[in-house]
Amino acid sequence: MSQVYEKVALIGLGLIASSMFWASRRAGLAGEVRGFARSDETRAIAREIGLCDVVCDTAAEAVQDADLVVLCVPVGAMEAVAREIGPHLKPGATVSDVGSVKKAVVSAVGPHLPNGIDFVPAHPLAGTEHSGPRSGFAELFENRFTILVPEDSARAEATARLRRYWEGMGALVEEMDAEHHDLVLAVTSHAPHLIAYTMVGVADDLRRVTDSEVIKYSAAGFRDFTRIAASDPTMWRDVFLNNKEATLEILGRFTEELFALQRAIRTGDGEQLFDYFTRTRAIRRGIIEAGQDTDAPDFGRVKK
């Protein structure tokens, strides 16, 4: 793989940025990667583990001369960062991000970028339940989608270059507009996360079943909810506050359907339940065929 950018700046050094650094270095995609994180502790860890070629003490210093600047901070922090770096960007540079919502990021960041900057927001659909500078690894994006949401004003060549960068890190790249992105993610990610958080909260609250029972018997289904309900609280707070409309729309639909199934349980309508459960099985097959999961029977089994 050959170099795609001479100089890259990563603002924010958590799971995604650290994985980008290792993936990009493995493939030789960038000449130099500079990193910045707001907290002294994160910068100290980054220096200790060799995360980024240079760790800078200010965002302004990190973005100077960079051909690509990627904002890897929580969605709620994007605007302040954009305001800070705007005046220091190199003319002709590309600015991108890795936020889980796109309409809100476009509104927050766009106005602070000077003319002549190509703004190509992006969202890698990859993550683990861990966060922080030590949590990254080069394989995070392999066989996972990254969605590019190029602004109308961005040059096609800037988008194509960013695509090569993500493909070099192992990602499958797609493009769509910000509004559609936010709806697709509300269905596939934001609503499921809120539902999982809720179910875990209910289990934790229930007096008649102890937490230790919930934990012991979690393999019966509950466990799959806790995995996604363990994600970074700051990130998820910002996702919900910044993709309100689409998330609330999907949750509204969800509640409607849930009530219909509850009613079928209450009235003993076995046929409705059976038909519903048969239909949902087909979607699962599609996911396995698309290579986005495995149906190995010992999936998730703890090695003894």
Next chain:
Amino acid sequence: MSQVYEKVALIGLGLIASSMFWASRRAGLAGEVRGFARSDETRAIAREIGLCDVVCDTAAEAVQDADLVVLCVPVGAMEAVAREIGPHLKPGATVSDVGSVKKAVVSAVGPHLPNGIDFVPAHPLAGTEHSGPRSGFAELFENRFTILVPEDSARAEATARLRRYWEGMGALVEEMDAEHHDLVLAVTSHAPHLIAYTMVGVADDLRRVTDSEVIKYSAAGFRDFTRIAASDPTMWRDVFLNNKEATLEILGRFTEELFALQRAIRTGDGEQLFDYFTRTRAIRRGIIEAGQDTDAPDFGRVKK
């Protein structure tokens, strides 16, 4: 491991029964295992793959002389099977089952068992998204809990023997009463399954996002729901119809909490969201510490 029962009968030959046969054979826990399944096709497959030492054409024949009879049929079919085998049970035999609900099984099966039979209902908390006689494997129960719900009339030695049988198959064994079992499972399994089914149904229904988009971008969280929403429709219909009260209670609590979080999103109450998401993270840590899941960062990643 030494033999625990001389003769065992498995009624119903799906995922659980077939896994029991392979696990029991591996450890030498039974002298002879007889199997029965209602469908001709299942019996033919069982004979083809050597599932059970003898495959019988009637349930009555299978249970004759058996020291342990395990009902491995859907909960809705338990009563008919119990009525059929009742007169053919060997005096002093133990009858058990593997149903996911226990109060309903006790009511359905108990009245058909003659005096002198030890009735020790059981529930192995293990499964995969596959079903049928070919889906079993000897390791299914390893490091997973099996809950015994002995009836008051069962002799302590019968319960202890069944415990040894399950431990021999690799399970961790616990005992509790039927009512508590059904509530614990409503929280850790039944409500999560219904919620997962609902979320997958909503995604499938949504016109503005295509099924192929849902499938492509499922790794962002949705995927974890589809895994449990792919389980056997007949089994799950019967679970919900037979654990109505506890499931509806938990779903009621769930809806209440979900509404509170939706309201926090609508009103922009970031603090409430953040606090909630922080609390749920702790439960996840408990599950990993208890060895019921792994937090390996590449968990679930598809091998290329």
